Amino acid sequence: MLLPLSTDKVRSLSLENHLALATVRAGRGDLDQVCCLLRIIYLAYFMRGETKAGAALDPYRRAEAALDTCIRRIKQNQSCLLLDQEQVVVEHVLVLH
Numbered sequence: 001m002l003l004p005l006s007t008d009k010v011r012s013l014s015l016e017n018h019l020a021l022a023t024v025r026a027g028r029g030d031l032d033q034v035c036c037l038l039r040i041i042y043l044a045y046f047m048r049g050e051t052k053a054g055a056a057l058d059p060y061r062r063a064e065a066a067l068d069t070c071i072r073r074i075k076q077n078q079s080c081l082l083l084d085q086e087q088v089v090v091e092h093v094l095v096l097h
Contacts, residue, residue, distance in 0.1 A: 021094065024070065027081035031074055037090060038067050044097035051096070059096070062089040 005013075020036035023029040045060040066086035074080050082090060 017094070021090075024080060024082055025087060027079045029080040031071065031080070034067055034070050034074070034080065037094075038064070040097055041067065041090070041093050044093050047097070059089065059093050063093040066090050 016036060017040050020029070020033040023033045024037065041060060041063045045057075048055055048057075048060070066082060066089050069086060070080060070082055
């Protein structure tokens with residue numbers, strides 16, 4: 001059984017997640033921020049059974065694919081950013097989280 005996180009730890013993680021999304025949305029991110037977003041997507045995926053809204057698998061797959069596309073851009077020396085539709089699918093899962 002896992003112990004609950006402290007309030008300070010939850011706030012710190014929330015801020016880290018918010019800053020990662022804001023940085024990538026602004027086109028100023030790097031692989032570290034994208035990996036942070038992937039971690040959130042995977043955590044939300046593993047916790048999906050906790051809510052009705054999180055039960056469908058497709059949103060997680062689309063969000064992962066959007067972030068994978070962003071990683072490919074980085075590897076091709078392009079800007080680290082999410083296109084409009086990619087932002088929508090990633091943000092949808094972040095709301096579930």
